[in-house]
Amino acid sequence: MRKLPLVFALFCFLQAVVAQDYFPKNDGVKEKNTNYTALTNATIYVTPTQVIKQGTLLIQEGKVIDAGSNVSIPENTVTVDLQGKFIYPSFIDPYTGFGVDLPKRAERNGRSAQYEPSREGFYWNDHIMPENSAIGKFEYDKMKAKEYREAGFGVVNTHIADGIARGTGAVIALNDKGGDAQRILEDESGQFFSFERSIASRQSYPSSLMGSMALLRQMYWDSEWYAKGNVDTKDRSLEALLENKSLPAFFEAGDKGNALRADAIGDRFNINYIIVGGGNEYESIDDIKETQARFIMPVDFPDAYDVSDPYAAKYIALEDMRAWNQAPGNLKALSDKGIPFALTTHKLKKPTEFGEKLRKALTYGLDKTKALEALTTVPASYLNMSGEIGSLQKGRYANFLVTSGDIFDKKTTLYENWVQGEKHVINSLEQRDLNGKYSLTAGTQSFDLEISGGADKPKSKVSKGSEELKSTMTYSDNWMTLKFSDEKSGKTWRATALVPDKGSQISGRIVMPDGAEGNFTAKRTGDAASKDENEEKATSKPEVVAVTYPNVGYGFSQKPRQTDMLFRNATVWTSEDAGVLENTDVLVRDGKIASIGKNLNAGRATVIDATGKHLTAGIIDEHSHIAALSINESGQNSSAEVSIEDVVDPEDINIYRNLGGGVTSIQILHGSANPIGGRSAIIKLKWGEDAEGLIYDNSPKFIKFALGENVKQSNWQSFSRFPQTRMGVEQVFVNYFNRAKAYDAKKKSGEPYRYDEEMEVLAEILNGERFISSHSYVQSEINMLMKVAEQFGFRVNTFTHILEGYKVADKMKEHGVGASTFSDWWAYKYEVNDAIPYNAAIMANVGLTVAINSDDREMSRRLNQEAAKTVKYGGMSEEEAWKMVTINPAKLLHIDDRVGSIAEGKDADLVLWTDHPLSVAAKAEKTIIEGTVYFDLETDKKKREAIQAERSKLIGMMLDEKNGGGKTRAPEGKDRINFECETIN
Template structure:
C-alpha cells in the first residue's frame, strides 16, 4: 500500500511516460493512469440513493468496483478519505466551454437578402451541419472554475444561428487535449431564435420570422428525406441525421420558452428548453406540456434604491422577480415539471453554490437538486450508462468534499475526472467536528466546532462561553481571547495547527506574559453534532411575494371564473332591432348572454345594480398592435408564412388598460413592412392568461397586406429590397398569386410536393379561406388592389386606415370591401395630405361597412370617444356611431355571430359604463369577457393600494439586502415600446 505522497509521485511518472507515446489512439476516451486507485473510507452519495460509507476502486478512468470495503492489493494506490464525501460530477446540458464565439468580422458579405453558402440551405441562419467538436479547444482556466463548483462534464455547442448543429459532450480532463476530452462528438442538436452573426442575410428580422423559418425547415427536411431532389442540400442532410438526437432549445425569456415548446409540439419534438429562471410565471402551461426545463441559477441582484425618484422608476414586476427567483426550482419540483440545472449565464461561477443553497433554503429538496445535476442530465443525453452516478463500469467522474456538499461551509477538495485527480483545495486537510477539551488540568479550555466550519463556533472556559477573535493563517488558525478572573491580565493567543486527524488538535498557547506552551485538545466522543443551519428539517422557509397572473402590477391572485351575473335596470345599447332601451336587465350565465328583459331574477346570481348606467357590447379594435412582442417581419417582401399568434405577449399592460377602456376584442395585425405581411391573430383580452388562451377560437383566418410609403421603403429601410415603387408593389401581388396558383397545380399533379407555408397561405386568400386587412391610404392604390383581387377571383375584405376612402367609396361598395379608418388623423406623412375627418361618415353613407380603429395603444383606450367624432364630422346617429367600434368591426372580422351586440346567445363580452358611452365623462366600470369580470373600477382602486403596499415592502426588502452587504444592481427603468405599423424588431 502506498500513501498519498507516493501517489503524487506516480502521477508525475505517468505524465512523463505519456509524453513519449506518439502513436494515434482511436479507441475513444481513456485515462492515462493505468494503476488501480482505491478511495477508502468515503461517504458515497448517489442520486436517489441513501448515502453509505465505503470504498471505490478506479482503473483506466472507470469505476471497477464499489463496496462497503475493498481489500487493498500491492498494485493499488490507496487514498484514505477518512469520512470525506464523494459525489458524481455535475453535468451541464448547455455550455459554450471551449468554443470561441464567432464575430461579425467573420461574416460573409452579401446584399442582405440572399444566402452565401453554396450547397447548403437557402437561409444562412439554418446551420445544422455545424459540429461543435471541430471548434473545441480545451480551456484549462475555465475548466478549473467549473471543477471547483462541481461540474465535470459539459454539453458544449457553437453559439451561433437558429439551428446551431450538434453539441459535444466534454469531460473537463486536465492536460489530455481536446480530442481526448470529448466523450461524445454529437451529443444533441441545439436551436435558438437568434440569427447567425456569420451572415448578413436579413430574413428573419423577428421572432415570428424565426419560428416560421424553423417550421419551413422541418417541412423541407421531411420532403427532402422522402424524395429524390435535383439539389443536394448539406444542411438538410445533416438535420435529417440528427432527428434522433436529444433536442435542446436555447431561450432567454419566458414567452420564448412557450414559443419553443409550441413549435416542438407541432412537429412531435420534445425540446429540452433552456429557460430564464422565471418559469414560475408559466407553471400551468409548463406542467401541461411536460418539457424538461434547463433552469439557470443567475438570480437577480437586489436593487440600489437610494432615492425616492429611483423608487418611482422601478417596476413591481422587477421587484417581484428578484424576490421570487430563488423559489423557481422549488416551484418547478412542486408542480412536477422536470428540470435540470445549468451554470450557464452566471457572471461569476463562484455564485453557483451560493444560489443553489439559496434555492434549497426556499424549499428545493437536496436529493432533487443532486439528481437534476447528475443522473437527470445523463439520462436526457442518453449517457446514463456511463455518467450521472457512482456505479461499476461508469466513468470515474466524481468530486470529494470535506463535509456533505449541500452544507453551507462544505468545500470541494478534489475532483476526479476519468480517473485523473485534480487536487483543488488540499485533499489532506481535515475539518474538525465536535467538542475538543484541552487535556491540561490547569487550563480548562474547550473548543466547539459545529456545522463543519473551519473556525470554532464556541470557546468555553470552565464550561462558560467566552468571546474570541479568529484569524486564518493558511491551513492554521489563531484565536485571541481573555480569560475571566485570570492571574495574567491581557490577551491569550492560541495557534491551532491544521488537524491531521479528527480525534485531536495540536495547540500552541502564548500567555499575556509571553510564555509559550504546547497543548493537546482531545475530542469528546459523546458530543452530538448540531444540524447545520441549511439542513432542511424543521426550518422555516423564506417568504416571497405571491405569483400573480400576470406576475406584475394589476395581476390576479386567481384568474377570473365564470359566474352568474344579473345586471339590473341598465340602459342597453343592443346594436340590434331593439336599439337603445332603458331599464332592462341582462342575465349572464355560462359565459353567454342568457336572457334580456325587465324584472329578471335568477337564483344565486351576483346582482349588479345599474340604474342610470349604460351597458354595451365590448369595443372591438379592428387594427391593433398591443399584446405583441413584435409586429413586423421585414426580411422579405412577402412574409405570408409568419403568424402574429406566435408573438402574443399576454403580459402587455395595455391589455389591462384597454379593458379599462371597454375593449374586449382586437385584431392583432402584422405591420406594414412589406406588401404581403403576416397572418393576423384575433384576440380576446383575457388578462392573466397564457398566449394561446387569448385567441378568439371561433374567428376566421386573416392576413395583413400593405400599400404605400412603408412597403416601398420611402421613409425607412436600406433601399435594397424590391419593390421600391408603387408599380412594383402591384407586381409583387401578381407574381405571388401566380406562384400560388402554380403551387396549387403542383399539389394536384404531384403527391410528393414540397409543402410551402407561404404559398399555402396565399392560396387560402385566392380560395376565400383567409381574409385580407390592407394598410392603405391613396385612392389609386386602393383601386389597384381591388382590380388585382378581381383578377384572381377574390374580394379584399377590409381596407384599413384608408384615409382617401371617401374618393372611392362607391367602387368599394361594388367590390364588397369594408373600411376601418381613423376618426381624424391626418398630415403625419405625405400620403395622408388629403385625409378628412368626414371619411368615415361618407363611407358609411355609401353603404360600406365602416369601423373606427386605433393602430395605437393610447388611442385604443378611448375608442368610445373616437366613435363620437363621427357624429360631429358627418352627422352619424348615436347608434351608428357606436356601431363603428362594436358591431361593424365584428362584421369586418366575421365574428358578429358571437360578439358586437347584446343579443341572447352571444358571448357575454359586455361593458358597464358610468355614463353615456360616447361621452368624454364615461368610465368603464366593469368589463366582462366570456362572462368573466376582467376589469372592475372598484377593484382597480384596491389593486392600486395593494400594488403600492407590496412595492414598498419589496423596496424595503431590497434595501435590507443591500445593507447586509449583498451586491446590488442599478435600477433601469422599463422601456415599453408602443408598437405601430412601422415598428421593427431586429432579432440578433
C-alpha cells in the same frame, strides 16, 4: 464514441496527446499502470438515492470497479483512508459553450441582405446551420475547466451557441491530465436550436421571434421534402439535419413563453426537445407541465435592487421586484409538479457562482436529492450516457467529488474532483476544519480568536476584551496566516503557522507591532458561535409573495370565473335594429346573453342594479398592436408565413388598460414593413389567461397587407430590398399571387409538392379562405390593390387607415370592401396630407361598413370617445357612431355572429358604463367577457392599494438583503415598446 472527424483525429495524433492503445510510446517505460485505487471509510453516494455508509470506492484505469461496504481490495491497490469524508458523483452540465468560441460578428455597414447566403451548397438561410460541429471548433480551456471543477463539475456538454439551427455538440470530460482523445466522451451529443439569429450573418431574415418560428417550421418541411429524394442538388445543411435527427435535440428557449412555443414546433414535427428554460416557468407551471418536455434549468436568480434611493426605486416594475423574490422557487415548483429537469451554469458569469445560487434554491424548499439528481443522473440520461457518467455504479467513469460533508452545505469543503480516475485537487485533504474558538497568546498579550467558514474559505474574528480588531486570514496547503490590527493605535500583528494534523493547539511565529519576532499559540477553547443573524436569514426559508395571473401588477390572485348575472333597469345600447332600450334588463347565463326585456326573472343570477347606467356590447378594435411580442417581420417583402398568433403576449399590461376602456376584442395586426405582411391574431382580452386562452376559437383567418411609404422603406432610407417604388409594390403582389396560383394548382393536382407555409397562406386568399386587411392611405394605391385582387378573383376585406377613402368610397362599395379608419388623425406624414375628419361619415353615407380603430395603445383605451367624434365630424347619429366600435368592426372581422351587439344567443361581452358611452365623462364600471368580469372599477381601486402595499413589502425585503451583505444591483426601469405599424424590434 462516434468516429472523430478525420482532420480532428489527425490533429490529436500529431499533437501526441494521451494516446490510443495502439500508439507507440517514444520515451520512458512502456509498462501500463494497472494498479487499483481504493478510497475507504467514506459515505458514498453511488446514485442520489443509493448511499453507502463507511464504504469503499474501488477504481482502476479511470473506471469504477466496485462501490460498497464489503469491497474486495486487490493486492496492487493504493488505499486512501477517507474516514469522515463524503464521495459524490461529479456534476454534469448539459448546456455550455465550453471551449468553443463564438463566430465573429458580421459587419452591417448600415445595410443588411434580404438573401445572399454566404455558403454554397448549404441551406438558403445562414441562420440555419445544422452542419456545424462543436468538436470541429473545440479547444480545451484549462482555466475554464478549473472553474467548472471548483464548482463540482466533471463533465460538460458543449455546443456553438450561435444561430437558430446550431449543429451538433460534444461531451467533454474536464480532465487536465488527459488529452482530447481521452477527454472527448461523445463527439455528437445532440442537435442544438434556438430562436436567436446568428451574429455572423448579414441576412436580414428573420428579424423577429415569429420569423424565427416560421423559419424553423419551414426548415423541417424542407427536410421532409429533401428526405424523399425530391431535390436534385445537394444541401449539406438538410443532410446534416436528417443524419442527426436521432440525436437528442436541445432547444434554448430562455423564457416560459418561448418554452411553450418551442414545444409546439416540436409537437408538430414529432421532436421531443430538451428545453433550456429561463427560470420563470413557475409563472405558468401548469402549461409547462402539459408540454411533457424535459428541461434544463439555469440558476441565474436575479439579485435584489438597491432601493436606497426612493425616487430611483419608483422606476422598478413590480414584476421585476417579484422576480427577485419568486425566481429561486422555480426549481421547487418544477419538482412539485414532477417536471424533469437538469441544472446548468448557463447564464452565470462564472461557474463558481453556481453553488451559492443553488443553495438559495434549497432554502426555497428544493429537495437535496432532486438537486443531486438534476446534476448527475438526469443530465446523463438526457445525453443517453447513463451507462458511462452520472453515477458511481460499476463500469462508469471514475468521476467523483471528495468533500468534508453534505455537498450542498455552505460549510462543506470540496477537496478533490476526480475526472476519469485522475485526481484534481481543489483543497488539500490535509487541511483541517479550524472552525472554533481559540485563546491566542502572543508574547505577554492574549486575544480571543474565532474561526468560521470552513477549510476552504476561513474567516477570522480577533478581539481583546470587548474590542474587536480588524483581521484577515488565509489557509492553504496547511499553512495558516493571520493578520490583525488595532485601528486606534495603528498596531499590527502578523502570524503564520503550519497547522498540525491533530490536536487542539496551533503554534507558530508572529511579528509584533514593534517588529520583534516571537512565538504564538492558539489553543482551542470551544465551538464557534452559532449562526449570526445574517447567516440565519440566508439559510432560512424566505417569505415569498404570491404569484398572480398574469404575474404582473393588476394580475388576479385567482383566475376570474364565469357567473350568471342580471343587469337590472339599464339603458341598453343594442347596436342592433332595436336601437337603444331604456329601463331594460339583460340576463347573462352560461356566458351568453340569455334574455333581453323588462322585469326579467333573475333566478340564481347575481343582480346588478344598472339604474342610470348604460350597458353596451364590448368595444372591438379592428386594428391594434398591443398584446404581442413583435409586430413586424421586416426581413422579406413577403412574410405571409409568420403569424401574430405565435407571439401573443398575455402579460401586456395594455390588455388590462384596454379592459378599463371597455374593449373586449381586438385584431392584432402585423405591421407595415412589407407589402405582404403576416397573419393576424383575433383575441378576447381575457386578462389572466395564457396566450392560447386569448385567441378566438375557430378564429377567422386574416392577413395584413400594406401600401405606401413604409413598404418601400422610404421612411428609414433602406436601399437593400425590393420594392423601392409604389410601382414595385404592385409587382410584388402580382408575382406572389402568380406563384401561389401555380402552387395551389399543383397541390390540387395530387402531384407531390414541397410544402411552403408562405404559399399555403397566399393560396388561402385565392380560395377565399383568408381575408386581407390592408394598411392604406393614397387613393391610387387603394385602386391598385382592388384591381390586383379582382385580377386574381378575390376581394379585399378591409382597408385600414384608409384616410383617402372618401375619394374612392364608391369604388370601394363596388368592390365590396369595408373600411377601418382613424377619427381625426391627419398630416403626421406626407401621404396623410389629404386626410380629413369627415372621412368616416362620408364612407358610411356611401354605404360602406366603417369602423374606428386605434393602431395605438393609448387611443385604444378611449375608442368610445373616438367614435363620438364622428357625431361632430359628419353628423353621424349617436347609434351609428357607436356601431363603429362594436358591430361594424365585428362584421369586418367576421365575428358578428358572436359579438358586437347585445342580442340573445351572442357571447356576453358587455360593458356597464357610469354615463353615456360617447361621453368623455363615462367610465367602464364593469367589463365582461363571456359572463366573466375581467375589469371592475371598485376592484381596480383595491388592486392599486394592494400593489402599493406589495411594493413596500418587497422594498423592505430588498433593504434587508442589502443591509445583510447580500448582492444588489442598480434600479432600472423596464423599456416598454409602444408597438405601431412601423415598429421594428
